[in-house]
Amino acid sequence: MDNTRDTTASLYETIGGAPAVSTVVDLFYDKVLADETLAPHFRDTDLVALKAHQRTFITVALGGPAAYKGRPLREAHAQLSLKGEDFDRVVTHLAGSLAEAGVPESTIAEIAGHLVPLKPEVTGAPR
Numbered sequence: 001m002d003n004t005r006d007t008t009a010s011l012y013e014t015i016g017g018a019p020a021v022s023t024v025v026d027l028f029y030d031k032v033l034a035d036e037t038l039a040p041h042f043r044d045t046d047l048v049a050l051k052a053h054q055r056t057f058i059t060v061a062l063g064g065p066a067a068y069k070g071r072p073l074r075e076a077h078a079q080l081s082l083k084g085e086d087f088d089r090v091v092t093h094l095a096g097s098l099a100e101a102g103v104p105e106s107t108i109a110e111i112a113g114h115l116v117p118l119k120p121e122v123t124g125a126p127r
């Protein structure tokens with residue numbers, strides 16, 4: 001039987017559904033804000049927008065870009081002048097949060113694989 005997964009719902013369920021996602025959002029949020037190279041980027045962002053950011057980030061990570069219908073990522077991040085290193089640190093914090101929540105390494109790799117192609121958009125690199 002083919003047990004490959006390609007839908008948001010199944011990846012979401014694989015990591016443990018809503019309770020696991022909620023745990024991951026909290027862990028991720030703490031790690032990003034405790035990272036002194038990342039926190040300044042969020043200085044002018046209110047807490048509501050910041051929580052929305054973390055949820056969107058995880059939605060995209062679980063479902064791929066098709067899961068996100070808002071402002072283009074390139075546009076949303078253009079003013080921030082983010083470096084590749086900033087992007088990598090955020091992905092690392094997400095991976096660490098997933099690991100702490102008990103998500104297996106292979107699933108973490110799959111989730112990170114959804115984010116990596118977005119790096120040029122988020123960092124404003126040429127297409």
Ligand code: HEM
Pocket residue numbers: 038041042044045046049053056057060068070071073076077080082086087088090115118119122
């Ligand atoms: C794949 C990676 C990322 C995704 C999917 C993502 C997602 C998003 C989305 C959807 C928005 C738009 C919110 C809106 O228009 O209301 C946004 C804005 C923003 N993102 Fe990201 N982001 C990513 C990476 C990063 C990184 C690496 C940083 C900084 C270290 C960052 C910091 C911000 C900030 C500060 C805003 C503006 C928030 C505000 O003031 O409204 N993002 N992000």
